Amino acid sequence: MLYWFLKNVGLGPWLKAIWRPYVEGAENVPDTGGAILASNHLSFCDSFFMPLMVKRRVTFLAKAEYFNTPGLKGRLSRMFFAGVGQVPIDRDDPDAARAALTTGARILRKGQLLAIYPEGTRSPDGRLYKGKTGVARMALEAGVPVIPVAMIDTHKTMPTGRKLPHLRPRPGIRFGKPLDFSRYEGLAGDRFVERSMTDEILYELMQLSGQEYVDTYASKVKVATGADLGFGARKGLAHPDAAHPDAVGNTSHDRLPVERAG
Numbered sequence: 001m002l003y004w005f006l007k008n009v010g011l012g013p014w015l016k017a018i019w020r021p022y023v024e025g026a027e028n029v030p031d032t033g034g035a036i037l038a039s040n041h042l043s044f045c046d047s048f049f050m051p052l053m054v055k056r057r058v059t060f061l062a063k064a065e066y067f068n069t070p071g072l073k074g075r076l077s078r079m080f081f082a083g084v085g086q087v088p089i090d091r092d093d094p095d096a097a098r099a100a101l102t103t104g105a106r107i108l109r110k111g112q113l114l115a116i117y118p119e120g121t122r123s124p125d126g127r128l129y130k131g132k133t134g135v136a137r138m139a140l141e142a143g144v145p146v147i148p149v150a151m152i153d154t155h156k157t158m159p160t161g162r163k164l165p166h167l168r169p170r171p172g173i174r175f176g177k178p179l180d181f182s183r184y185e186g187l188a189g190d191r192f193v194e195r196s197m198t199d200e201i202l203y204e205l206m207q208l209s210g211q212e213y214v215d216t217y218a219s220k221v222k223v224a225t226g227a228d229l230g231f232g233a234r235k236g237l238a239h240p241d242a243a244h245p246d247a248v249g250n251t252s253h254d255r256l257p258v259e260r261a262g
Contacts, residue, residue: 137189
């Protein structure tokens with residue numbers, strides 16, 4: 001109930017009126033049945049604008065800290081994220097990756113939409129980075145299509161480190177045609193198949209977004225460059241787009257299920 005209230009009454013109309021996000025390819029999101037919305041990740045506000053423009057309810061996996069923080073702030077956070085149907089994942093659990101995969105597949109088997117950021121974290125410099133194979137594993141285990149989603153200019157609307165978003169440019173969301181991986185049915189757990197699927201998803205995201213692709217994990221780039229200084233900071237721009245450590249495919253979104261080396 002809270003999800004639909006915020007989307008249609010409390011928050012959604014304001015976001016639409018002020019930022020006027022545009023959408024391309026909305027017809028590619030199925031009206032029924034489970035599906036994965038696999039998106040690039042440029043900004044914190046991706047997780048607001050993308051589900052806002054989808055008719056159906058969209059679920060993200062949220063870090064457990066949103067649900068177990070003590071005090072008044074913790075209670076409000078728990079109420080909000082539980083109310084909008086987000087699913088907690090404990091990133092400190094050594095089996096967290098497996099738990100996230102299992103939870104994601106369960107949501108998809110119920111015929112719901114699950115949003116995932118295959119890069120596992122926000123881009124540190126606006127480019128598109130190598131994807132984690134958790135998205136492929138969930139698609140195979142649940143037997144659902146993957147819809148590539150490109151977020152456009154959201155890092156300009158809401159740069160990391162800025163408390164209030166810019167009013168322009170208009171953010172955009174492009175939904176690509178569903179990717180059918182039924183040809184790999186029964187091959188969940190095959191790391192070569194899952195890598196091939198993930199690379200295909202990232203290729204489609206590159207085509208949709210126009211981003212330059214980098215064949216390495218964004219998380220490694222962040223570690224190598226220090227304390228997550230965004231590309232804006234390195235280029236001397238006014239509003240750096242840094243990223244911050246977070247959880248498994250959650251609503252502030254950082255690490256997705258880790259890739260299994262076999």
